[in-house]
Amino acid sequence: MLGAAGTNALKQKPLRVVLAKVGLDGHDRGIKVVARALRDAGMQVIYAGLWQTPEAVIRTVADEDADWLGLSILSGAHMTLVPRVMQLLRDAGLGHVGVLVGGIIPEGDVAKLQDLGVARVFGPGTPLPEIVAFLREQSEAQHA
Numbered sequence: 001m002l003g004a005a006g007t008n009a010l011k012q013k014p015l016r017v018v019l020a021k022v023g024l025d026g027h028d029r030g031i032k033v034v035a036r037a038l039r040d041a042g043m044q045v046i047y048a049g050l051w052q053t054p055e056a057v058i059r060t061v062a063d064e065d066a067d068w069l070g071l072s073i074l075s076g077a078h079m080t081l082v083p084r085v086m087q088l089l090r091d092a093g094l095g096h097v098g099v100l101v102g103g104i105i106p107e108g109d110v111a112k113l114q115d116l117g118v119a120r121v122f123g124p125g126t127p128l129p130e131i132v133a134f135l136r137e138q139s140e141a142q143h144a
Contacts, residue, residue, distance in 0.1 A: 020048035
């Protein structure tokens, strides 16, 4: 028989988050800081690494049974790369996976990314607890 703590542990598995740098951007300090914050908050984090293609990222999301995909883009190619990733997610039957984008994203492009299905865009300097809280709130809303 399970106690109350055991029951809660079975009800709510840790969020699985794939983080990736898509395209030719080689700056990964920020995504590594986010990865550590999410891990420290109890999430399972899979860092796919630098210079990933959209196709490789989708394979990782599928292989890892991820709940969320976080893309870090500092190169200015977000309006090319993110639509491709979103389409590949839908094509792979992974439309249920939430997508976050972080990095240098002009304010005018945020709404366009959200229209594509991106759940949230986090810019430079976003407090790490804000990212953690967003993911937790979204998870709780889906499981309520």
